[in-house]
Amino acid sequence: MQARLSYARVLVEVWELDDAEAQLAGVLEEWPDEVTALDLLAKIKHIRGELTEAIACWAQVHARSSPKQAGAHLRLNSLLQLARDTERGGRDFLVLGPYQLWRKPAAHLELEEVFRLFLARRPDEARARCDQLARKYHGKDQDLYKLAVLANAWIAELSGDLDRAQSILEELGSERGFENDKDRLLALARLYEKVGATELLRKAVNIYLHFERDYETVSALGNLSVLYLRLGDEGEAARYHRRFLDLFRRRMHRPTLAEAIQVSAIRYVPLYKLCKIRFAGTDGLTELAPRERAIGLALAGDRDGSRELLQGGKEPLDIKYRADLAVLDGSCEEAVSLYIESLRADPHSPRVIGWLLAQHARSQSTQIAKYFKQGEVAERTFEILEAAIRSSPLRASLWRQKGVLHQILGQAEEAGRCFERSAALQEAAQRESSPVGRVLAAAVYHLVGKPKGLIHEVWAERKPAGPGRGGFLEEILGSLTQEMTQAVRNTFLSVREYARAKWPQQTHDILDYNYTYKVTKEDEPSGGLSAGLPSALAFLSVFLDRPVPQNIASSGVLVADSHDVLSVRPVGEPEYKVRGAYNRNLQRLILPVGNRKDLKNNPRVPAEVCEEIVRYASDLDDAVVLTFGEDIWIR
Numbered sequence: 173m174q175a176r177l178s179y180a181r182v183l184v185e186v187w188e189l190d191d192a193e194a195q196l197a198g199v200l201e202e203w204p205d206e207v208t209a210l211d212l213l214a215k216i217k218h219i220r221g222e223l224t225e226a227i228a229c230w231a232q233v234h235a236r237s238s239p240k241q242a243g244a245h246l247r248l249n250s251l252l253q254l255a256r257d258t259e260r261g262g263r264d265f266l267v268l269g270p271y272q273l274w275r276k277p278a279a280h281l282e283l284e285e286v287f288r289l290f291l292a293r294r295p296d297e298a299r300a301r302c303d304q305l306a307r308k309y310h311g312k313d314q315d316l317y318k319l320a321v322l323a324n325a326w327i328a329e330l331s332g333d334l335d336r337a338q339s340i341l342e343e344l345g346s347e348r349g350f351e352n353d354k355d356r357l358l359a360l361a362r363l364y365e366k367v368g369a370t371e372l373l374r375k376a377v378n379i380y381l382h383f384e385r386d387y388e389t390v391s392a393l394g395n396l397s398v399l400y401l402r403l404g405d406e407g408e409a410a411r412y413h414r415r416f417l418d419l420f421r422r423r424m425h426r427p428t429l430a431e432a433i434q435v436s437a438i439r440y441v442p443l444y445k446l447c448k449i450r451f452a453g454t455d456g457l458t459e460l461a462p463r464e465r466a467i468g469l470a471l472a473g474d475r476d477g478s479r480e481l482l483q484g485g486k487e488p489l490d491i492k493y494r495a496d497l498a499v500l501d502g503s504c505e506e507a508v509s510l511y512i513e514s515l516r517a518d519p520h521s522p523r524v525i526g527w528l529l530a531q532h533a534r535s536q537s538t539q540i541a542k543y544f545k546q547g548e549v550a551e552r553t554f555e556i557l558e559a560a561i562r563s564s565p566l567r568a569s570l571w572r573q574k575g576v577l578h579q580i581l582g583q584a585e586e587a588g589r590c591f592e593r594s595a596a597l598q599e600a601a602q603r604e605s606s607p608v609g610r611v612l613a614a615a616v617y618h619l620v621g622k623p624k625g626l627i628h629e630v631w632a633e634r635k636p637a638g639p640g641r642g643g644f645l646e647e648i649l650g651s652l653t654q655e656m657t658q659a660v661r662n663t664f665l666s667v668r669e670y671a672r673a674k675w676p677q678q679t680h681d682i683l684d685y686n687y688t689y690k691v692t693k694e695d696e697p698s699g700g701l702s703a704g705l706p707s708a709l710a711f712l713s714v715f716l717d718r719p720v721p722q723n724i725a726s727s728g729v730l731v732a733d734s735h736d737v738l739s740v741r742p743v744g745e746p747e748y749k750v751r752g753a754y755n756r757n758l759q760r761l762i763l764p765v766g767n768r769k770d771l772k773n774n775p776r777v778p779a780e781v782c783e784e785i786v787r788y789a790s791d792l793d794d795a796v797v798l799t800f801g802e803d804i805w806i807r
Contacts, residue, residue, distance in 0.1 A: 180192040344356055553577055611706045667792075
């Protein structure tokens with residue numbers, strides 16, 4: 173099972189998502205409760221934008237990997253979210269899904285009311301209500317008693333009364349049964365970090381060490397790394413940071429170089445695809461077999477050394493990798509000969525077949541044509557291609573390969589139909605990769621109170637309104653709060669005037685159209701102001717008729733300082749947005765420069781990950797360049 177999961181991880185990195193999903197389907201058929209497979213499947217769904225299915229997979233992961241009783245802070249955070257969301261939280265029934273309602277327990281409603289008081293800026297009343305609930309459940313229900321006390325401490329913490337919060341938690345620890353309570357200790361560690369006194373930081377270290385001994389978690393390692401750094405122990409900080417970074421990448425399903433080498437030494441993964449991956453770390457690269465050493469040398473750029481190690485190998489896999497080396501060297505004729513040689517021993521190799529047919533389309537190779545004209549080979553190749561098309565009917569490359577095979581066999585009419593289908597799919601794929609008006613937005617989804625970084629889309633479109641009779645935002649679609657709806661209208665007007673000031677020639681017809689805006693995932697309410705920046709980029713893309721790269725996401729509050737100066741202000745929970753972008757394998761996440769300090773030494777996301785994908789913008793000018801490129805000002 174682990175070998176199949178590693179193979180799936182590598183396939184995701186080389187963007188062979190269909191094959192990766194097929195591997196995971198096989199794993200889950202045999203082991204339906206395998207959490208790692210479910211989480212990797214959620215990642216694939218997230219990359220594809222299939223958010224409903226991604227969230228469903230994450231919910232299963234949460235249900236299977238969490239203890240029966242969710243952590244107290246998670247439960248309290250869930251209650252806070254429900255209290256904030258009056259549409260879903262302010263009633264006796266909670267909607268769990270289509271046609272499914274759950275009646276909230278009385279205690280649930282009581283605690284939800286506590287947070288509603290807090291959100292109404294009545295913290296003293298909220299804490300007094302916590303005291304009442306604690307007295308009510310003391311000696312009767314230990315779990316509800318603890319929740320009431322922890323809620324009291326948390327509200328004190330959120331209100332800035334750290335001393336009182338600390339006192340509440342320490343007093344709870346003096347009661348029998350709560351001395352080593354996990355929820356109390358974690359709340360206390362979080363509080364000690366906020367207070368920041370040296371003796372309290374050492375206490376926080378001891379708490380995290382206690383939990384780290386029992387189970388390794390990203391948060392425990394991240395907190396220990398940051399705490400040791402604050403205490404001046406750079407050696408321990410570095411040691412825990414290395415473990416933090418390694419575990420973070422593993423949890424995000426990023427294969428190491430060693431894992432990729434081990435996988436590709438058993439299953440064929442083209443070297444020209446593996447060479448494009450930025451692998452992290454070289455751990456585990458000792459005592460390698462000859463083929464593993466050869467693959468490692470190829471990935472390190474030593475193709476001559478790799479070829480020398482593979483030269484004596486007679487297995488199909490060795491021959492395929494020698495062919496890959498020829499491709500990387502630009503020796504296509506040698507590659508053709510080697511790939512055909514490998515197919516004689518291993519005829520069921522879709523990647524090799526695909527390369528040969530694509531090469532024939534480029535070069536009209538007589539050697540390739542001769543091979544595929546063989547009756548048995550042609551019949552088998554058609555079967556392989558048709559099976560692949562049934563599995564992935566929207567892959568343009570498969571239809572093109574089938575068309576080339578028909579062409580080789582002199583079947584012009586069938587080839588033409590396949591090429592026509594391939595061209596249409598390729599055109600659609602190009603539109604998908606750089607559409608006008610579609611922008612990726614980084615958001616945070618609260619899954620049963622647990623924050624989860626999520627990348628979704630915002631759209632902007634236009635339709636003719638007649639010369640000088642437009643320029644209005646006619647429709648706002650999706651499930652938006654009133655606050656966000658008003659923010660979108662403000663953003664539209666601000667960006668319209670900004671665009672007219674910065675690009676007067678390109679926007680001469682901006683008032684000849686009316687506009688529509690949409691937020692996806694409309695079965696979930698969207699709120700807040702952090703979508704201001706991606707919304708601005710979506711509107712600007714339409715105003716300038718400029719495609720938007722789909723490997724970039726953004727988040728930021730937009731503030732109009734003047735008609736041609738739009739500032740970008742910080743957003744909440746930036747660390748989870750970085751995690752969401754990294755999980756989706758994006759190349760770049762644009763965040764406000766004001767969030768830089770939030771991500772420095774953050775225990776939830778390593779600095780190396782932020783350096784790799786995060787870019788900062790102080791205003792819309794910066795974000796425009798990061799999204800569209802420097803030439804946006806001159807084209």
